[in-house]
Amino acid sequence: MRWRAPSSRALVLALPFLWLGLFFLAPFLIVAKIAVSEAALGIPPYAPVARWTDQGALALVLNLENFTLLIEDSFYLDAYLRSVRVAGISALICLLLGYPMAYAIARAPEARRNVLLLLVILPFWTSFLLRIMAWIGLLADNGVINNILLALGIVSEPVRLLYTDAALYLGIVYCYLPFMVLPLYANLVKLDPVLLEAASDLGARPWRAFLAVTLPLSLPGILAGTMLVFIPAVGEFVIPELLGGPDAQLIGRVLWTEFFTNRDWPMASALAVVLLLLLVLPIAWFQHLQGRATEGR
Amino acid sequence: MTMHAPALRRLLLGAIAAFAVACMPAAPAAAQSQTVNVYNWNDYIDPEVLERFTRETGIAVRYDVFDSLETLEAKLLAGRSGYDIVVPTNEPSFSRLIAAGALQPLDRAKIPNWGNLDATLMQRLDASDQGNRHGVIYLWGTIGLGINAARIREVAPDAPLDSWDLLFKPEHASRIARCGIVMMDSQIDVLPTVLRYLGIDPNSTAEADLRRVEQTLMAIRPHIRTFSTGGAIELLATGQACLAFAYSGDAIQAADRAKEAGQGVEVRYVAPKEGAQLWFDVLAIPRDAPNRDNAHRLINFLLQPEVMAAITNEVHYPNAVPASKPGIDPDILADRNVYPAEEDFARFFTVRAVPQAAERARSRMWARFKAGR
Numbered sequence: 001m002r003w004r005a006p007s008s009r010a011l012v013l014a015l016p017f018l019w020l021g022l023f024f025l026a027p028f029l030i031v032a033k034i035a036v037s038e039a040a041l042g043i044p045p046y047a048p049v050a051r052w053t054d055q056g057a058l059a060l061v062l063n064l065e066n067f068t069l070l071i072e073d074s075f076y077l078d079a080y081l082r083s084v085r086v087a088g089i090s091a092l093i094c095l096l097l098g099y100p101m102a103y104a105i106a107r108a109p110e111a112r113r114n115v116l117l118l119l120v121i122l123p124f125w126t127s128f129l130l131r132i133m134a135w136i137g138l139l140a141d142n143g144v145i146n147n148i149l150l151a152l153g154i155v156s157e158p159v160r161l162l163y164t165d166a167a168l169y170l171g172i173v174y175c176y177l178p179f180m181v182l183p184l185y186a187n188l189v190k191l192d193p194v195l196l197e198a199a200s201d202l203g204a205r206p207w208r209a210f211l212a213v214t215l216p217l218s219l220p221g222i223l224a225g226t227m228l229v230f231i232p233a234v235g236e237f238v239i240p241e242l243l244g245g246p247d248a249q250l251i252g253r254v255l256w257t258e259f260f261t262n263r264d265w266p267m268a269s270a271l272a273v274v275l276l277l278l279l280v281l282p283i284a285w286f287q288h289l290q291g292r293a294t295e296g297r
Numbered sequence: 298m299t300m301h302a303p304a305l306r307r308l309l310l311g312a313i314a315a316f317a318v319a320c321m322p323a324a325p326a327a328a329q330s331q332t333v334n335v336y337n338w339n340d341y342i343d344p345e346v347l348e349r350f351t352r353e354t355g356i357a358v359r360y361d362v363f364d365s366l367e368t369l370e371a372k373l374l375a376g377r378s379g380y381d382i383v384v385p386t387n388e389p390s391f392s393r394l395i396a397a398g399a400l401q402p403l404d405r406a407k408i409p410n411w412g413n414l415d416a417t418l419m420q421r422l423d424a425s426d427q428g429n430r431h432g433v434i435y436l437w438g439t440i441g442l443g444i445n446a447a448r449i450r451e452v453a454p455d456a457p458l459d460s461w462d463l464l465f466k467p468e469h470a471s472r473i474a475r476c477g478i479v480m481m482d483s484q485i486d487v488l489p490t491v492l493r494y495l496g497i498d499p500n501s502t503a504e505a506d507l508r509r510v511e512q513t514l515m516a517i518r519p520h521i522r523t524f525s526t527g528g529a530i531e532l533l534a535t536g537q538a539c540l541a542f543a544y545s546g547d548a549i550q551a552a553d554r555a556k557e558a559g560q561g562v563e564v565r566y567v568a569p570k571e572g573a574q575l576w577f578d579v580l581a582i583p584r585d586a587p588n589r590d591n592a593h594r595l596i597n598f599l600l601q602p603e604v605m606a607a608i609t610n611e612v613h614y615p616n617a618v619p620a621s622k623p624g625i626d627p628d629i630l631a632d633r634n635v636y637p638a639e640e641d642f643a644r645f646f647t648v649r650a651v652p653q654a655a656e657r658a659r660s661r662m663w664a665r666f667k668a669g670r
Binding site: 039041042043044045073075140141142163245247249254257259260261262263264 | 365373399535
């Protein structure tokens, strides 16, 4: 490989860092600052962290009460755990549904692949909110599904579908499935069929060839898809709010309550900071695994 | 397409000229753009009224809606919301926004129609805004129950339809649950009502009182189908719910929509006998409103009797301009749920904003209640 001038290389590297610094680190620091300030009545509704004292000294007042409250009040921990569970189960369902889909698309004749991929992306052409609203229309007590069940005489009174955990999972899986299928497809399509032929030549049955060859090689795709589904699902607010039952107190909703109902921006910020830290750890772990999987090749 | 050099230069020169014009000190009349940005509750105006305002004044109305006071307050407390007129409810939002310095005093000289306002009602608002400096009443109402009496009769024939017992007594709620109970997702509206129902001061922040409220709510928690604020109209009107904790006008709108749909659903509003919270929605101007003159003009326009009559006819909430009554649909005017009689006021109550620590305890309790744990 040819040696490149460090300046141009630094420039190329600087761009993503600048981007992350501006749109990730800076907002995060602002949120972290609000998290350690104290709620107050005014615009904005929190007290400044740094203020000048009468003696002209700069005083930093860090209010860590929010973080202690987060630990002491089991309500928040419950919400975190519940969110992680919902996101984890959703990611798993997405994987079970998405893997065969991605596999089938990757194995389809090349001419048909683009059409199939287009079908996966097609729902994105409609607004996300509209699609969730459509589910409300389908699942409601007097919605399409219940009307059909009633008309066919299968049930005598409407089945509770909307505002249940099932509706919540349905909504999340429905919305995030393409995020699982696409990275899996990108990975599986690169898989060289010669490897499977070799496995077959060596006496492996298709199932064993899949377990010994395809699955390990698609691990990076599985991890990427799982992350793309899991991470946004943990903080999901809209779907639990619109489809989930009132007991679906996920962290997104709890954060909303702190910010809007309590007008406690510091507490809401503290929740957001902790959520981010809790997410960074599994991501780092995933990255680590992915790095190992790539090396293993 | 590539642009020829002369064309490009002309365009640039034009742009520079336009920029120079924009930077020149403008005449005072043109200093404000000819728009007014309104932030109001959803389903809360006659759109025809706004079109008329634009026709008469040339001021375009940018109209945006919210469905909870929380959203409104968050936007105003973040600062530079860009809105010229907002419509907070007197308690707790309006008084709190005044305390936070988020609203500016109204210039009465620019609101000649101030004289049209009902002095008695404005006097009631004085408790939230001493001297009536920051706002005028837009519409008002009470908080009670939207009921589908026929459905409730089917499942709970002996339940009293004029009492909060209907909702807060588990023996009734458990049966009514079969046809659907909607709880308003608004602790600031529900908690004072439960306190009042229990015979406690609705403004109480005592821990023991809050615990009693929690017990009362938790006892009916399994029977609540969903929590909704704006959605109660739809759920009642389509028959998906037969009992809703609702704003008076919402329940009355639901009744209207049910009638229009012609599906045989009949809804009505009840301000229960134990007491109902009285509230006022107030027209106010944010401190940093970009078009304050236009905001005053729109407020003045809205306070005309025929305009207010049109709004009340549309949304079924009473207004505070008595001279509008001749223009109001007689059915609405005769409905005691919309325009309560003088003796009804005796059982209405108003609330105050509570300290933040109490607010936190309340919302923590509310979250537990919603979670059912």
